[in-house]
Amino acid sequence: MRTSELVFKSLRETPQDAEAASHKLLLRGNYIRRLTSGVYSFLPLGYRLLRNVERIIEEELDRAGAAELLLPALQPVEIWRATGRIDKMADVLFGVEGKSGSFVLGPTHEEAVIEAMSPDIESYRDLPKLVYQLQTKFRDEPRARFGLMRTREFIMADGYSFDVDRDAMRSSYQKFYDAYLAIFARLGLQAEPVEADAGSIGGDVNHEFMVASTIGEDHFACCASCGYQANIEAARAGDREPVKVDLEVEPKTYSTPNAPGIESAIAALQALGVDVEIGGMLKSMLLIDEADRPVLALLPGDRTLNVPHGMRLADDTQMAGFAKGYIGPQGQSPRVQVLADPLVRTRPSWASGSNEHGSHVVGLRLGVDFSVDRFENLVVVEDGDPCPRCGASLSLVRSVEVGHTFQLGLTYSAVLPHARFHSVSGEELPYWMGCYGIGVTRVPAVVAQQYGSPDGDAVVWPLEVAPFVVSIVGVGATKDNEVTAISERLHASISEAGLSVIMEDRNVSVGVAMRDLELIGSPIFCIVGARSLAKGVVEVRERIHDRTIEVALEGVVETVVALGRELASERR
């Protein structure tokens, strides 16, 4: 292809709405263009990149024995009611009212794949089945961010497995898991599988595939000592040594009018001369469990609550009878269950609300002045927390989720009467499922962030992802001089050798051409110059390892093909 044919005009100015370098690069290079907030078009250069990503995913999933299919985006609301996800995912579902009924635009396809596959699954002989699709999803994201990172319309590679029992499910899970590692390696991404939270998808075991990246919206905790890794929502800190409570202090009440909440309480107490800091304040948060019963969660004032599964924060109505902003654990009615993070055992006494508006208590002691029904991990882990496996220090890594795999088990098939098969003994049983997803349209952004320059005006794409493996530019090319003739010849023969190649043929300066080609980001450049040609050579630049070599004219194609092969083998 030629730059004049490619719909390509790079942007001279920094796009205003681009926060991240990868986003700037993708806009400047005309890979993508914003249609509206969180909705992007893939222009021809970006579409080539995207198709390369898709091809790698297809090849590895086919190799894993999964069959590709295509499920609809437009899904009848009834199948979402049957699984209850019409409510569970209500915050991101786009609804569509049509002449013939109500639809949901699929943000994920567990319901739809069960409808599509169930008639083909009659007996144990029909299992296992592994399928996947590359398909467009829709999510009504409240905040669209970082260009392709969080969008309202995106392509996902979503896979599903169907098995007779837990062991078989685990074996199918392992096939996708291994394929994912192979895919991310070929994409040039070092993806770490970390333990994660199942969220609205469900199931017991699941892994997020995280890539450390400055455009990450997630964090994962990792332990350099033992290798423990978990998503911040799933990570737990290890236990710490409990301290003895201070039997010598006595709780003392202070008048703190208009000081609800931790921050204002500290200010009010300090103004009264009380020596208290945020880590010594007890945070008491009222939750509601699945049976609509009140639960009080206790944690240190400087930590963030990780709301336990099946619970939610109480709303104002549910807070009736509690002194909002002044709640403490002491003297609670037995109908309120008290949960505490193990960190609550690590101080001799605590400051807390008094359960009366306008006053706080200092010197509350666990087991003396208040009691706890159950200890469990309630806080979001932080840098320096102890590892739950080895006790060494955890650190948090900013990262992007590029894939997620779930052992769903019977989560869906237990509630859907047609998600069944006949076992060897003729029994009708629910099948065991797994589901697997890669955020396809997110990959170009993550790869660009890793392989692009910090200012977003150049990139060297990994070989298999590059829209064009080779770029050819002539220095001093005119309409019919030797530089142009040689460039054309190389263009034809490199293309014939099976490598994707783009040639600069616009009437622009070498400076403009090079700047644009650095946005296109081929790993190999061929620079054809009059001066080199006089010596019978062409300059070949291998940009991944930054090597420049002069190659005799007749050896250029061979050299380029060999470099391509070398770069390809590095990734496998």
Next chain:
Amino acid sequence: MRTSELVFKSLRETPQDAEAASHKLLLRGNYIRRLTSGVYSFLPLGYRLLRNVERIIEEELDRAGAAELLLPALQPVEIWRATGRIDKMADVLFGVEGKSGSFVLGPTHEEAVIEAMSPDIESYRDLPKLVYQLQTKFRDEPRARFGLMRTREFIMADGYSFDVDRDAMRSSYQKFYDAYLAIFARLGLQAEPVEADAGSIGGDVNHEFMVASTIGEDHFACCASCGYQANIEAARAGDREPVKVDLEVEPKTYSTPNAPGIESAIAALQALGVDVEIGGMLKSMLLIDEADRPVLALLPGDRTLNVPHGMRLADDTQMAGFAKGYIGPQGQSPRVQVLADPLVRTRPSWASGSNEHGSHVVGLRLGVDFSVDRFENLVVVEDGDPCPRCGASLSLVRSVEVGHTFQLGLTYSAVLPHARFHSVSGEELPYWMGCYGIGVTRVPAVVAQQYGSPDGDAVVWPLEVAPFVVSIVGVGATKDNEVTAISERLHASISEAGLSVIMEDRNVSVGVAMRDLELIGSPIFCIVGARSLAKGVVEVRERIHDRTIEVALEGVVETVVALGRELASERR
């Protein structure tokens, strides 16, 4: 691939909701599965078929110099307001209300492609540009029909061209037009480009690519004598010789109470002994033009009105002052414009409503008792009408629209201020557009209808479309006999030779295997039988021309490859 790996279980019974043979075949063969009315999943076998169709389209459009891109389905309602199509296409648009605004699910992408491309089109040097995409469209169809033929979610290959002037637009149009002919030929379809109506897309010149098919919802008119072809909405009959009016008759009024409309008027008149037939009744239909003025359209009672562009049928309010069911052309006020089809000149006199409730007039003469402001073609053409070019007899062919190409001209760019470029002389001008579409998901149904059996239980797919070019079946195969070993060896070596191949490996009878393989529809079968093997041969069946040959074992791969090449060359 093996039949056990392919998610494949053919249906033993005729699917209830399948009307057409193609639809039965696609359901029985597990190509597709209905999720809800007008919404289908493509199962793995159907997805392979679909990808083959897409690959052919991509190859031919790439060859034509068009660049592939991908535009979003989710489109802000504002861009649809700017072109006015939010109203023009209101009957099929799916609207989506999101947190961040109102969207339309694109049923076509003129608005979106202009948003995507305009920043890249600054000057005449940036033109022409040809782009296309394979993308999912949504239409709120009131009636979904014939499986894949008319669906609410479907894939379209939609292309767009951008040019400096009309001539350049025509040249881009020709590139797509030629590519379309090449695509349909490779798909095994004889597509006829016919003149058509522009509908809600717009523009002057356009062609529909029609394939004669029993599942067609359209008809096109064609002239065997001169080759004239036009869609039924665009076709016009040629002129007929006008007859002289009968000056000897006089109009006579008959009392016809409770007989509004043509059918009841004839019955009432015949009951009175008047000799009148439907072709001699004048149909007078009240229309409203773009300036909201009344227009009376006259045509013979046995013909169907083709409502002229920009006009609509009057509603009851607009009929006030007219004797509904008894309207005639005589004595109309000058503010009512009278249009007549040329057929109105072909009878010496007409029967008509009297403009009074409850009576009709017989013997009304054109130019004597009523006058016409303008003659123009107003009737839908019928079998036997004269060809507008040569006067020979037209015939109507039931057909499916598989593609549509439009010379849009300035339809869109004239109303969108950013759809401009700077000309050679520096003037800012609107660019000239074309748009082009192929109904991708409809193609499998059309091809299946043409190449499948009338009862929908067997098919021979054209070579390039076939999900598997070769099917291998062993007769008397057991787990470890020679039949199985040879089948496996052929499977490996045919696959290595670059042909897609599926092998029957399920534990089923030869009868079941053959029945299922006929649903998979490979053009080439290899039948490995113990008896043939004893003679050292394998039976190779070429199903397109129905040839069966016995081939020596060591020559099977070569023969199959040669047959594949021969079948491929027939289509180009």
